[in-house]
Amino acid sequence: MKQHFYxxxxxxxxxxxxxxxxxxxxxxxxxGPGAVSRQTIExxxxxxxxxxxxxxxxxxxxxxxAAEYIKxxxxxxxxxxxxxxxxxxxxxxxxxxxxxIDFQVHPDSIARYRQLPVYRRLNLQNVVGCIEGEQKDxxxxxxxxxxxxxxxxxxxxxxxxxxxxxxAASVAALLxxxxxxxxxxxxxxxxxxxxxxxxxxxxxxGSEYFVENFGDPSRIKAYINLDMISREGxxxxxxxxxxxxxxxxxxxxxxxQFHLAFTGELEDLxxxxxxxxxxxxxxxxxxxxxxxxxxxxxxxxAFSLRRVPVLWFFTGLHPDxxxxxxxxxxxxxxxxxxxxxxxxxxxxxxxxxx
Ligand SMILES: [Zn+2]
Numbered sequence: 001m002k003q004h005f006y007x008x009x010x011x012x013x014x015x016x017x018x019x020x021x022x023x024x025x026x027x028x029x030x031x032g033p034g035a036v037s038r039q040t041i042e043x044x045x046x047x048x049x050x051x052x053x054x055x056x057x058x059x060x061x062x063x064x065x066a067a068e069y070i071k072x073x074x075x076x077x078x079x080x081x082x083x084x085x086x087x088x089x090x091x092x093x094x095x096x097x098x099x100x101i102d103f104q105v106h107p108d109s110i111a112r113y114r115q116l117p118v119y120r121r122l123n124l125q126n127v128v129g130c131i132e133g134e135q136k137d138x139x140x141x142x143x144x145x146x147x148x149x150x151x152x153x154x155x156x157x158x159x160x161x162x163x164x165x166x167x168a169a170s171v172a173a174l175l176x177x178x179x180x181x182x183x184x185x186x187x188x189x190x191x192x193x194x195x196x197x198x199x200x201x202x203x204x205x206g207s208e209y210f211v212e213n214f215g216d217p218s219r220i221k222a223y224i225n226l227d228m229i230s231r232e233g234x235x236x237x238x239x240x241x242x243x244x245x246x247x248x249x250x251x252x253x254x255x256x257q258f259h260l261a262f263t264g265e266l267e268d269l270x271x272x273x274x275x276x277x278x279x280x281x282x283x284x285x286x287x288x289x290x291x292x293x294x295x296x297x298x299x300x301x302a303f304s305l306r307r308v309p310v311l312w313f314f315t316g317l318h319p320d321x322x323x324x325x326x327x328x329x330x331x332x333x334x335x336x337x338x339x340x341x342x343x344x345x346x347x348x349x350x351x352x353x354x
Contacts, residue, residue: 033341044172049164049328057150058199059122066146070127070196077179079129088126090209102203124198126206133191140351141193144170144226145200158324170226173340188351207299223303225312230336258315260286265309276345282338
């Protein structure tokens with residue numbers, strides 16, 4: 001099979017053993033979800049979850065390389081930066097680690113911590129692209145965190161937390177969707193913000209910083225969250241009763257399932273997603289579930305606390321969750337590809353509602 005190289009990404013060839021390469025989908029206007037390419041998703045995923053990125057820890061080199069990669073891909077795809085640049089840089093502060101207090105991005109907390117004799121600081125960056133819609137002031141934000149938990153140098157054996165399902169797979173899916181929306185050349189009704197969050201694994205820092213600094217959050221008509229969308233469909237109870245399930249025949253049988261969690265306002269959108277999955281004969285089984293505003297678990301928290309309607313795609317926890325075993329080889333690529341198509345259809349619906 002002939003392989004295309006992304007010319008803007010040559011720098012990354014030196015960082016990983018398998019070069020970033022993929023068969024690009026035909027760039028036809030309105031090619032629809034059929035243009036979602038498994039090979040493209042796999043290429044992004046296998047780079048982001050490679051050992052070379054050292055678990056993409058927020059504030060560390062691996063996390064910064066991931067951010068540079070996402071920026072280069074967005075630029076290559078013709079997705080414009082949301083701000084003056086693709087990077088939304090910010091700092092997070094905490095007291096010394098023995099105090100056991102999480103990093104914060106709020107100016108009040110920062111001012112307080114900076115008066116301490118010693119305090120901790122992290123330099124972080126969200127990567128944010130945009131496709132402008134007819135409405136300049138009505139947004140759909142779709143986001144996935146790109147950071148993970150890094151490396152444990154003291155581990156004997158595999159020391160690298162690759163975070164393939166959590167959350168390189170979602171980043172790969174979102175890059176593919178951004179490419180297709182940009183390639184269509186069509187202006188959506190609402191502006192679409194493609195957000196790649198930093199610092200989720202610490203305290204949802206990137207999404208919190210973005211929403212805190214967005215201005216009036218009522219301009220965001222929906223937030224679509226992608227976090228852990230590529231595994232077999234083990235079905236935990238949603239947070240706060242998160243429990244990591246054991247692998248079992250029953251869970252494996254649930255292989256094509258995923259949670260479609262939504263706050264009440266998006267019941268209609270979630271119904272349309274379920275219908276679109278059936279219309280397009282996708283081999284995935286959505287399990288709609290209502291989520292309360294203010295429930296924790298992923299980057300939707302910052303939005304839902306400000307009453308922004310939220311929809312979350314999530315295939316559930318699994319025994320490799322937050323272990324070095326969360327590697328590219330355990331991802332279900334067919335399922336991930338079909339979920340990417342479902343997200344594409346959901347975004348198209350949501351961004352074009354008047
Ligand atoms: Zn995650």
